[in-house]
Amino acid sequence: MRLRCAATCLVAVALVLAGCSASDDEPEARSSPAAKTSTPSATSASPNADAPALDPDDPALDAALSRPVEDRVYPSVGDPGVDALHYQLDLTWAPKSKALDAVETLIFRATEDASEFQLDFGRSLTITSLALDGEKVAFRERGKDLVVRAPVQADERHTLKLRYSGTPKPVAAPTTRDDFSTIGWQITDQGETWTMQEPFGAYSWYAVNDHPSDKALYDFTLTTRSPWVGVANGKLRSRQQAGGSTVTDWHLDEPAASYLVTVAFGNFRMTRDTSKSGVPMTYWTPRDSAISLRSVEVAADELDWLEGKLGPYPFSTLGLLVVDSRSGMETQTMITLGTTDYTLSPSVVVHEMIHQWYGDQVTPRDWRDVWMNEGMAMYLQVVWEAQEYGFELDETLAEWAAQDGEQRATNGPPANYDPATFGEGNIYYLPALMWDQLRQRIGDRQFWRLVKAWPRSRDNANASYDDITAWWSRKTGEDLRPMFDAWLLGRQSPPYST
Numbered sequence: 426m427r428l429r430c431a432a433t434c435l436v437a438v439a440l441v442l443a444g445c446s447a448s449d450d451e452p453e454a455r456s457s458p459a460a461k462t463s464t465p466s467a468t469s470a471s472p473n474a475d476a477p478a479l480d481p482d483d484p485a486l487d488a489a490l491s492r493p494v495e496d497r498v499y500p501s502v503g504d505p506g507v508d509a510l511h512y513q514l515d516l517t518w519a520p521k522s523k524a525l526d527a528v529e530t531l532i533f534r535a536t537e538d539a540s541e542f543q544l545d546f547g548r549s550l551t552i553t554s555l556a557l558d559g560e561k562v563a564f565r566e567r568g569k570d571l572v573v574r575a576p577v578q579a580d581e582r583h584t585l586k587l588r589y590s591g592t593p594k595p596v597a598a599p600t601t602r603d604d605f606s607t608i609g610w611q612i613t614d615q616g617e618t619w620t621m622q623e624p625f626g627a628y629s630w631y632a633v634n635d636h637p638s639d640k641a642l643y644d645f646t647l648t649t650r651s652p653w654v655g656v657a658n659g660k661l662r663s664r665q666q667a668g669g670s671t672v673t674d675w676h677l678d679e680p681a682a683s684y685l686v687t688v689a690f691g692n693f694r695m696t697r698d699t700s701k702s703g704v705p706m707t708y709w710t711p712r713d714s715a716i717s718l719r720s721v722e723v724a725a726d727e728l729d730w731l732e733g734k735l736g737p738y739p740f741s742t743l744g745l746l747v748v749d750s751r752s753g754m755e756t757q758t759m760i761t762l763g764t765t766d767y768t769l770s771p772s773v774v775v776h777e778m779i780h781q782w783y784g785d786q787v788t789p790r791d792w793r794d795v796w797m798n799e800g801m802a803m804y805l806q807v808v809w810e811a812q813e814y815g816f817e818l819d820e821t822l823a824e825w826a827a828q829d830g831e832q833r834a835t836n837g838p839p840a841n842y843d844p845a846t847f848g849e850g851n852i853y854y855l856p857a858l859m860w861d862q863l864r865q866r867i868g869d870r871q872f873w874r875l876v877k878a879w880p881r882s883r884d885n886a887n888a889s890y891d892d893i894t895a896w897w898s899r900k901t902g903e904d905l906r907p908m909f910d911a912w913l914l915g916r917q918s919p920p921y922s923t
C-alpha cells in the first residue's frame with residue numbers, strides 16, 4: 426500500500442491523524458437458518474455459474490497449498506483450519522440497484538480433523554444456498570464468521586459452493602490514516618465498485634479465509650450492464666457482450682493472498698502496453714479521464730528500471746486499474762490506484778510495482794511483519810526518486826531518521842506496532858532506514874544481489890520474521906539478528922549513520 430505523502434515531503438509525516446474509527450471486525454452475533462434451498466433468479470446467475478467445477482484433487486491446485494496460521498495482530502480474521510486452494514467467483518453487479526449476485530465455488534484443504542470449519546463472510550450479504558461436495562449442509566453465521574457444520578478430516582479436499590446476494594458493505598479499517606477508513610467492497614454514488622482490503626476486508630464481498638498466510642488461485646466471471654465492465658486480477662481470458670451485459674473472464678495463474686485480490690466494475694477503457702522485457706500490460710482507466718491514462722503509462726519504463734534492481738517481473742501479466750479512491754494498493758498483477766494527484770504519481774506507481782516482488786511474490790506470514798512489504802517498497806521508491814529527480818538520498822534518509830523516535834513512540838516498533846494504527850509511517854520509514862544501514866554495512870554489490878534473490882527464494886510463498894532474518898544472516902555470513910531486532914523490535918531508535 427502506498428503511504429499518503431511523497432518521499433520529498435515525508436519529514437512532515439508528523440502524522441496528521443484523521444481520527445480513529447471504531448473497529449467493526451467483531452460485529453454482534455446474528456443467527457441464520459441453515460441451508461436454504463432457494464436459487465437465484467435467471468438474471469442473477471452469471472453464465473459460468475453452472476460450469477463443471479474443478480476437480481479438488483487436480484495437482485495443478487498444489488501450487489496453492491499453504492500453511493495457514495492465526496494472526497498475532499488481528500486474530501479474529503482467518504481460520505488456520507482451512508487452506509483455500511481455488512476460488513471461482515461468478516459475480517453479477519447491477520449498478521442501479523447496487524446489488525451483487527454471486528456464485529462462489531471454493532476448493533479447500535482441511536488442515537485438521539474438525540466437526541466444523543469456518544470462513545470470513547460479510548454480514549450484509551444473504552446466502553441463498555450452500556453445499557459441500559454437492560450436498561446441502563447446515564451453517565450458521567456468527568458476526569462475520571460463517572461456520573459450516575460439517576466434519577472434515579486433515580488433508581482432505583472439499584468443494585464448497587454458495588450463492589449469495591445483497592449490497593456489500595465495507596468494514597472499518599484498524600487505522601488512523603487519512604486516505605481510507607473502511608476496507609473491502611466500495612460503491613460510488615454512481616454504482617461503480619472497487620476493492621482495497623488490507624489488512625482484511627475481502628470478506629465484505631466473498632466467503633474467504635481472509636489471511637495472508639493462505640494464498641489461493643482465482644478465476645473470476647464478472648457480469649455487468651454494458652458498456653461497463655468488470656476488472657480483476659490476472660489475465661483477461663474473454664470479454665463478451667450479450668443481452669445488454671458485458672461478461673469478462675479472468676484467470677490468476679499464481680496464488681495470491683486475499684488482501685491482494687481486486688475487483689472493480691465501472692466504465693473503464695482498456696489500453697494495452699508491453700514492457701521492454703515483454704510483460705503484457707493493460708491499463709484500465711475511467712473512460713472520461715485522459716489524465717489517469719497518461720499517469721499510469723509511466724509503468725512500462727518504471728518496470729524496466731525495477732527489473733534491473735529486482736530481476737524479472739515475477740508474474741505473467743501486469744495491469745493498472747484506476748478507481749475512485751484516495752489510496753493505492755499493490756493488488757497482485759492488477760494494481761489498484763485512486764484518482765488523487767499523489768496516488769497517480771510516478772512514485773506511487775513504482776511503489777506498488779515494487780510490491781509485486783515484496784509483498785506479492787513473497788508475503789508476510791502474518792500482519793506483524795507487514796514491514797517486510799513496506800520497508801523495501803519505501804526504500805526502493807526513494808532510491809528511484811533520488812535517481813529520477815536528482816536529490817541526495819542521504820539527506821532524505823537523515824530527515825527520516827530524525828523522525829524515528831516519534832514514529833516508535835506514537836505507533837510502536839515496526840514489527841510490534843499498535844493494532845489500531847495499521848499502515849502508519851513506522852512500518853515504512855524505519856525498515857527503509859534499516860535496509861540502507863545494511864547496504865552500508867555489507868556493501869552495494871552484496872546488498873542488491875540479496876535484495877534481488879530474496880523474493881525468488883520464497884516464490885509464491887510466505888515468510889516469517891525468523892525466516893527473513895535467518896536468511897540474510899546466512900547469506901551474508903554475519904549474525905544480523907541483533908541489527909534486525911534493534912530496528913524492528915526496539916523501543917529506542919537504533920544508531921543511524923550516513
Ligand SMILES: [Zn+2]
Nearest residue numbers: 426427799802
Ligand atoms: Zn506499500
